[in-house]
Every structure is written in C-alpha cells, then in structure tokens.
Amino acid sequence: MDYxxxxxxxxxxxxxxxxxxxxxxxxxxxxxxxxxxxxxxxxTSNVDNDAGxxxxxxxAGAQYGYLLLWSLIPMTIALYVTEEMCxxxxxxxxxxxxxxxxxxxxxxxxxxxxVTGFFVDLGNVVAEFAGVASxxxxxxxxxxxxxxIAGLIVWVLVLQGTYRQVEKIFLALCSFYLAYLFAAILAKxxxxxxxxxTLIPTVEFNTGYLLMLTALxxxxxxxxxxxxxxxxxxxxxxxxxxxPQARADVIAGSVTCMIIVFFIIVATAATLYTSGHRNxxxxxxxxxxxxPLAGKWAGLLFAFGLLNxxxxxxxxxxxSTAHVxxxxxGFEAGIDNKFSEAPIFYWLYTALIVIGxxxxxxPGAPLWRILVLSQVANGIWLPIVLIFMLKLINRxxxxxxxxxxxxxxxxxxxxxxxxxxxTLLLVFYSIFFPTAxxxxxx
Amino acid sequence: MSMxxxxxLLGGEAYDAQGNFVGKVTELFIEPADQPNRVAxxxxxxxxxxxxxxxxxxxxxxxxxxIKLKVEEKDLEHYHPNEAWLAVRKDLLDQQxxxxxxxxxxxxxxxxxxxxxxxxxxxxxxxxxDVGLTGAARRLLQGLASPGVIRRIQDKLPARVxxxxxxxxxxxxxxxxxxxxxxxxxLEKMHPADLADIMEDLSPVERHAIISSLDEQSAADTxxxxxxxxxxxxxxxxDPERAADxxxxxxxxxxxxxxxxxxxxxxxxVLEEMPGKEAREVQALLRYEESSAGGMxxxxxxxxxxxxxxxxxxxxxxNQDVKLEQLDTLFLINGDAQLAGAVAIARLMLAPEDQQxxxxxxxxxxxxxxDADEKEVFELFDKYNLRTLGVIDGEGRPIGVITVDDVxxxxxxxx
Numbered sequence: 001m002d003y004x005x006x007x008x009x010x011x012x013x014x015x016x017x018x019x020x021x022x023x024x025x026x027x028x029x030x031x032x033x034x035x036x037x038x039x040x041x042x043x044t045s046n047v048d049n050d051a052g053x054x055x056x057x058x059x060a061g062a063q064y065g066y067l068l069l070w071s072l073i074p075m076t077i078a079l080y081v082t083e084e085m086c087x088x089x090x091x092x093x094x095x096x097x098x099x100x101x102x103x104x105x106x107x108x109x110x111x112x113x114x115v116t117g118f119f120v121d122l123g124n125v126v127a128e129f130a131g132v133a134s135x136x137x138x139x140x141x142x143x144x145x146x147x148x149i150a151g152l153i154v155w156v157l158v159l160q161g162t163y164r165q166v167e168k169i170f171l172a173l174c175s176f177y178l179a180y181l182f183a184a185i186l187a188k189x190x191x192x193x194x195x196x197x198t199l200i201p202t203v204e205f206n207t208g209y210l211l212m213l214t215a216l217x218x219x220x221x222x223x224x225x226x227x228x229x230x231x232x233x234x235x236x237x238x239x240x241x242x243x244p245q246a247r248a249d250v251i252a253g254s255v256t257c258m259i260i261v262f263f264i265i266v267a268t269a270a271t272l273y274t275s276g277h278r279n280x281x282x283x284x285x286x287x288x289x290x291x292p293l294a295g296k297w298a299g300l301l302f303a304f305g306l307l308n309x310x311x312x313x314x315x316x317x318x319x320s321t322a323h324v325x326x327x328x329x330g331f332e333a334g335i336d337n338k339f340s341e342a343p344i345f346y347w348l349y350t351a352l353i354v355i356g357x358x359x360x361x362x363p364g365a366p367l368w369r370i371l372v373l374s375q376v377a378n379g380i381w382l383p384i385v386l387i388f389m390l391k392l393i394n395r396x397x398x399x400x401x402x403x404x405x406x407x408x409x410x411x412x413x414x415x416x417x418x419x420x421x422x423t424l425l426l427v428f429y430s431i432f433f434p435t436a437x438x439x440x441x442x
Numbered sequence: 443m444s445m446x447x448x449x450x451l452l453g454g455e456a457y458d459a460q461g462n463f464v465g466k467v468t469e470l471f472i473e474p475a476d477q478p479n480r481v482a483x484x485x486x487x488x489x490x491x492x493x494x495x496x497x498x499x500x501x502x503x504x505x506x507x508x509i510k511l512k513v514e515e516k517d518l519e520h521y522h523p524n525e526a527w528l529a530v531r532k533d534l535l536d537q538q539x540x541x542x543x544x545x546x547x548x549x550x551x552x553x554x555x556x557x558x559x560x561x562x563x564x565x566x567x568x569x570x571x572d573v574g575l576t577g578a579a580r581r582l583l584q585g586l587a588s589p590g591v592i593r594r595i596q597d598k599l600p601a602r603v604x605x606x607x608x609x610x611x612x613x614x615x616x617x618x619x620x621x622x623x624x625x626x627x628x629l630e631k632m633h634p635a636d637l638a639d640i641m642e643d644l645s646p647v648e649r650h651a652i653i654s655s656l657d658e659q660s661a662a663d664t665x666x667x668x669x670x671x672x673x674x675x676x677x678x679x680x681d682p683e684r685a686a687d688x689x690x691x692x693x694x695x696x697x698x699x700x701x702x703x704x705x706x707x708x709x710x711x712v713l714e715e716m717p718g719k720e721a722r723e724v725q726a727l728l729r730y731e732e733s734s735a736g737g738m739x740x741x742x743x744x745x746x747x748x749x750x751x752x753x754x755x756x757x758x759x760x761n762q763d764v765k766l767e768q769l770d771t772l773f774l775i776n777g778d779a780q781l782a783g784a785v786a787i788a789r790l791m792l793a794p795e796d797q798q799x800x801x802x803x804x805x806x807x808x809x810x811x812x813d814a815d816e817k818e819v820f821e822l823f824d825k826y827n828l829r830t831l832g833v834i835d836g837e838g839r840p841i842g843v844i845t846v847d848d849v850x851x852x853x854x855x856x857x
Contacts, residue, residue: 102549111578237642241675
C-alpha cells in the first residue's frame with residue numbers, strides 16, 4: 001500500500017471513532033437527562049414507606065399473611081392518579097401547589113392548610129424519630145444517643161448542601177430500600193402463594209381486616225407528598241415538553257414504592273405469620289422477631305431498612321414542610337438561601353427537627369396522643385388538599401388543554417372520595433377505638 | 443392623611459347620600475391609563491342583583507368597613523368588565539410582583555392606600571404593597587378580631603412594604619399589558635444577572651411575558667445569564683423571528699449554546715430568520731461538541747497583522763464593530779493568516795504610539811485546536827493565568843477565542 005491509501009484508511013478510522021464517540025455521548029446525555037428528571041417522584045414515593053408505613057406493612061404481613069397483598073395494585077393506581085395530577089400541574093404552570101392554592105383560593109384557606117399541615121408533619125416527624133429510636137434499639141444503641149445524632153445529621157446534611165447535592169444523597173438512599181428485598185429472600189417465602197394473593201383479592205368482613213386495609217391506604221397517601229412532588233418538578237424547571245419524563249418518574253416512583261411494600265409484607269408473612277408470632281406491635285418488633293425465624297441477617301436488614309426509611313423521611317419532611325409553608329405565605333424559602341435571607345424558613349425547619357426529635361427523648365411524653373392528634377389533623381387536611389387539587393387541575397385558565405379528561409376526572413374523583421372516606425374512618429377509629437387502632441400500627 | 447388597607451375596604455358596606463345601604467365593596471379598580479395609582483372605581487356587589495360601580499368622584503367618605511356616596515343608588519352605573527382596569531383584589535392580592543428596588547419576586551399580602559380630600563370627595567391613592575407579616579396578620583384576622591386588636595397586633599410586627607413606584611406587575615396577556623400600561627423599563631435598567639435571578643423565580647408563562655416585552659438587547663443579556671434549560675424553554679415559545687432578533691444580540695458562543703439546546707426544528711427556524719453573517723458564525727460554532735474548546739469559544743475576535751504599530755492597531759480596533767466585553771486581547775496574525783501572538787489590551791494601552799505590536803506579545807503563545815477537551819482549556823487557563831485563549835484550526839489560523847468568564851461558568855456548573 002502506498003502512503004496516500006494508508007493515510008486515507010487512517011482518516012476513515014478516525015472519522016468512525018469520532019462518530020462512535022459522538023453517538024456514545026448522545027446516548028449518555030439522554031440517559032443523564034432521564035436520570036436528572038427521575039427524582040421527585042421516586043423520592044416522594046419512597047419516603048412514603050416511612051417508619052409508620054413500615055410498621056403498618058409489617059403488621060399487615062404478620063397478622064394476615066399474604067392475604068392483603070392484593071390491595072397493593074389499587075394502591076399503586078391511587079398513588080399514580082393523585083401524584084400524576086401534581087406532576088402535570090407542576091410542569092404546566094411552573095408553580096408549586098402552595099403557590100397555586102394561594103393565588104386561586106386566597107390567604108385564609110392557604111393559612112389554614114399550612115398550619116394544619118405543620119401539625120400533621122410534626123406528628124410524622126415524631127414518628128420518624130421514634131422509628132430511628134426503635135431501629136437503633138435492635139442494634140443495641142440507646143435512643144438518647146441515636147436520636148440526637150440522627151437529628152444533627154439530618155439538620156447539617158440539608159443546611160450544608162445545595163438542592164442538587166441533597167437530591168443525589170436522597171436518590172442514593174432510595175437504593176437502600178433494597179434491604180427489604182434481601183430480607184424477603186432470606187425469609188424463604190412461598191412466592192407462588194404471594195403472587196396468587198397479589199392478583200386475586202380476598203375480602204373478609206371483620207373489623208380487624210377492614211381496619212388494616214384502611215391503615216395501609218392511609219399511610220400510603222399523605223398530602224405533604226403532593227407539595228413536595230410538585231415543588232420538585234418546578235425546582236427542576238421541567239416544562240410541558242418534559243411532561244412524559246415527569247410522568248415516567250411518577251410511574252417509576254409509585255411502582256417501586258409498592259414493590260418495597262410487597263417485600264415487607266412478604267418477609268413478615270413468610271416468617272411471623274407462618275410461625276404464629278402474630279402479636280408484634282411495630283417494625284422494630286418485627287425485626288427482632290425475624291432473627292430466630294429467618295436468621296440474624298434478615299432481622300438486621302429489616303432493622304437497617306427501618307433506620308434508613310426513618311432517617312430519609314426525617315430529612316425530607318421538615319424540609320418540605322418549611323418550604324411549603326413559607327412559599328404559601330410568601331416568605332423567602334429554599335436551602336439555596338442564606339439563613340439571613342430566609343430566617344422563617346430555617347426556623348421552621350429547625351423547630352420541626354428539634355421538637356420532633358425532642359419529644360421522643362422526654363420520658364413519659366404523651367407520644368401516643370400526639371400521633372392520634374396528627375392522624376386526626378391529617379384526616380382534615382387530606383380531603384381539603386385533594387379537593388383543592390382537583391379544582392385546580394380542572395381550571396382551563398391554568399392548565400389550558402391539559403385539564404383532566406372526563407374519564408380521568410371520574411377515576412380521580414373515585415380515588416379521591418375513596419381515599420377521603422378511608423382516612424376519615426381511620427380518624428374515627430383513632431379517636432373512639434384507640435386500642436383497635438394500635439393493632440394496626442398507628 | 444391616614445393609611446387605609448385594601449383588606450379593610452373589601453367587604454365593607456356602601457351607603458348612598460340618603461344613608462341607604464347600597465351594597466358591599468367587592469373590588470377596587472385602578473385605571474392606569476388615567477392615573478397610575480388612584481382607585482378610580484368601587485365595585486358594589488348586591489347579592490342576586492347586578493353589581494354597581496361607584497366612581498371616585500361620587501365618594502365622600504371612606505373608612506375601614508364603610509364608604510359613603512354623595513349620590514343616590516340610581517345615579518350609579520352598571521358594571522361591565524373592563525380589561526383596562528387593574529383590579530386590586532384579583533390582580534394584586536395574593537399575586538406575585540417584581541420588587542424593582544429590592545430586585546426580587548414577592549407575593550402581595552395587602553395593598554396600602556392614602557386618603558386625599560378634593561372638593562368634598564375622597565380619593566384613594568395606592569402608596570405601597572405590603573409583603574410582610576403585618577399584611578398577613580391583617581388578612582388572617584380581618585372580620586374575626588376587632589379593628590383595634592388587629593391594629594395593636596400589627597404594630598408589634600415588622601413591616602415590609604414596597605413603594606408603588608417600585609412595583610412591577612407581571613401580566614402574561616400582552617394585550618392586557620398594553621391596556622394596563624405595564625412597561626418593563628425598570629426591568630431593563632436592572633443588571634441582567636439580577637433580572638435573570640428574578641426570571642428563575644417565575645413561572646414559564648410569566649417568564650415568557652417578560653422576555654417578549656423587553657427590548658432585544660436586555661432580553662439577550664438576561665437570557666445569557668440564565669440557566670441553559672430555562673433559556674431553551676423560553677426561546678422555544680417565542681416566535682422564530684423574535685427569537686432570531688434576540689439571539690443576534692447575544693455573543694456568538696452563548697447564542698450557539700442556546701441554539702444547541704433547542705429542538706432541531708426550532709433551531710433551524712431561528713437560524714433561517716437570522717441575517718446571513720450571524721447565522722454562519724453561530725452555525726460554525728454549533729458544529730463543535732459542547733464540552734470542547736470549540737463549544738466554549740466565541741468567534742468574535744479581533745486580530746491585526748503582526749507588522750502593525752501600536753497606533754495602527756488602535757486605529758484598526760476603533761473601526762471594528764466590537765463588543766467591549768470581548769475586548770481583552772488583540773490577536774496577531776502573520777502573512778499566512780496564522781496566529782502569531784496575543785497582546786493584552788492593557789499592554790497595548792501603555793505602549794508608545796510607534797511601537798511594533800509584535801514586541802508587546804505575551805509569552806509563551808498558547809492556543810488550542812477546537813476539538814480539545816474543556817479540561818485542557820481549564821488547565822491552560824490555570825497554568826498561564828490567562829484571561830483569554832486563542833483557538834486555532836488545522837492550519838494554525840485563529841478561529842475563536844475563549845474568555846475567562848466562559849471558563850468560570852463551566853467550572854461552576856461542574857461544582
């Protein structure tokens with residue numbers, strides 16, 4: 001071969017390499033874009049599986065075995081239907097839910113929603129720190145050490161980071177939920193039966209069963225998540241063009257959330273229910289009971305999952321609550337501001353952590369009553385927020401042609417009414433039959 | 443002159459000259475075309491009957507919770523919605539506005555007004571909007587606690603008000619914007635970086651409204667300071683002609699970044715609308731990978747022949763159409779149009795008239811090909827403490843320049 005043809009060959013190869021590199025970068029960029037959008041939905045749904053949630057799921061598995069697994073499918077749908085509306089409002093209007101409520105319904109309703117929301121979330125934060133305390137008990141660490149450290153970690157983590165960094169940490173925490181997958185495998189369940197009960201509903205008509213069903217749905221759909229989710233999309237500056245990705249994120253979130261629930265129920269059903277240890281009271285209890293049945297690792301993984309979930313929710317709840325309240329009432333908010341720029345935001349945030357964590361440490365504090373009160377506040381809050389959401393999403397001047405379609409409206413209203421009825425039922429039970437309510441891990 | 447608040451007036455009762463109840467005040471209208479701050483009309487709601495309008499010259503007394511008219515009910519006109527009226531409750535309360543003195547977006551809690559007596563009638567002039575705790579407390583407690591209690595509470599709270607002159611309304615509808623006499627001159631006077639921060643706090647519709655009503659230069663400067671995803675979102679919604687006008691005003695490297703973020707169809711349409719020279723420049727830049735030296739560079743560069751004297755060089759620069767921000771370094775080329783040196787403008791300034799520019803060049807001469815990775819760019823800037831860096835093609839001819847502000851932007855994005 002002469003010099004020119006070698007040269008040409010080399011040039012050809014070089015061009016091809018450039019092409020490959022360019023395509024590679026292109027694919028990578030698309031993947032990065034998807035990952036960049038994946039976030040709010042995934043995080044929100046996973047925070048749903050918080051300390052209270054995990055306790056309820058463990059109890060459901062321990063007391064009813066695989067029987068309640070079928071409820072996960074309607075729950076996924078309910079979660080998707082409600083969250084999708086927030087995602088859509090977020091990308092179309094570019095405004096947070098509290099902004100929209102303020103602009104369309106005025107100051108007083110907003111104030112009411114915000115104040116009730118504060119107490120609901122405070123109750124939840126208490127529950128998260130209680131989760132940290134009981135999970136660390138499994139690892140033989142005193143709550144007087146565990147809770148202050150957890151509070152400090154959460155406080156510092158958020159105050160030191162920017163939104164992007166914090167979100168990356170949160171996304172990483174999501175993967176720790178896999179602990180439940182391994183715990184479930186170690187528990188050696190009857191997969192066939194689990195699958196059967198997931199697809200074929202079994203309904204029993206006794207109080208205990210119905211109450212448990214109600215509790216499952218009640219812990220899954222919480223109003224703060226709508227605010228967090230919508231704010232997440234707005235903060236990521238997604239426009240209507242990115243709506244398909246946002247929706248994919250919501251679907252991914254709802255589905256993974258339910259998969260985790262599935263594994264928690266399966267893990268406890270295969271061990272505690274089968275062996276007759278049906279009288280556990282919370283998730284840490286379940287973790288301890290798992291040790292003799294499925295081995296030390298299953299128990300520790302279960303407790304680790306609880307710790308992770310509690311810490312995760314404890315970092316997000318105070319943050320999103322402070323954010324939502326400040327945004328709705330028109331105060332400067334967001335961790336990208338300095339303390340002096342957004343004092344009310346930071347004070348609210350700190351108060352939630354200090355009060356939430358502090359209550360756990362007071363010996364003989366009426367925790368039980370706080371949790372019931374928070375449940376009641378939630379029962380009032382959720383219907384209002386859901387109805388506001390449905391009104392907003394059907395406003396043509398806000399949403400243009402992205403308002404709900406008639407069919408979707410029917411689905412949404414049915415979901416919303418069902419969720420409201422179930423939540424009110426829970427409130428009724430927590431007030432009048434507290435003992436029955438303890439049985440479902442409230 | 444006493445201070446009144448919109449919250450105290452809205453819901454108040456209106457009585458006619460005979461002392462008969464007419465209706466409840468449900469809205470206050472300002473007519474910006476006439477007077478920018480005067481409450482021109484009061485809307486009186488009458489339950490199931492059609493609402494009536496009281497003009498400012500029909501009002502003799504205004505106090506919290508009550509207004510008195512000097513005419514009878516039959517003299518009042520009927521209400522027909524008018525786009526040219528600014529509604530205090532609907533357009534101001536609870537909405538976001540831009541505080542042009544504090545340079546941020548705030549939400550209105552209440553509207554403060556001052557009373558002016560003119561020949562037996564009372565005029566209300568809007569003086570401030572309340573964005574702080576005082577307004578919030580008033581909104582919350584109005585009607586629930588006695589006015590005395592409310593006043594006492596709000597006296598204890600820190601007040602945060604914005605003077606009406608500094609309030610910039612955000613109206614998405616362009617026709618209504620004209621009718622309401624909303625201009626964005628105050629925004630155009632702001633630093634583009636401040637305006638960009640404000641834009642990031644708004645919703646897409648509001649951002650669009652502002653960008654489309656700014657003059658092209660301000661719009662271009664503001665877009666240049668914004669997050670790239672936002673920039674492409676905004677440009678995609680503009681019509682291609684307007685988008686082209688704005689992008690033309692941007693520095694070519696920023697323009698290329700914006701175009702690279704658009705969908706291929708929109709990007710094509712916009713380029714079509716741009717004049718040939720600018721379009722070619724930007725297109726040339728678009729060929730390069732974003733994270734390469736070519737993707738960072740700007741094709742606006744100033745060069746002279748290496749044999750020129752200082753005086754000739756300065757004369758030459760004066761006759762060029764240069765952006766001042768770009769004027770940091772003068773590049774020298776030899777007879778083959780290859781890059782022969784770079785002269786800092788500061789050195790050029792201090793040199794005597796007849797000195798050869800080649801003697802002023804910085805040593806060593808550093809440059810890069812356009813496909814070099816951005817990391818190499820950062821390394822060179824760091825190593826030689828550069829403020830500008832020339833980019834050369836395969837034959838050694840200068841094709842662009844990277845300036846230190848591009849480097850800072852990239853580095854910050856990697857943090």
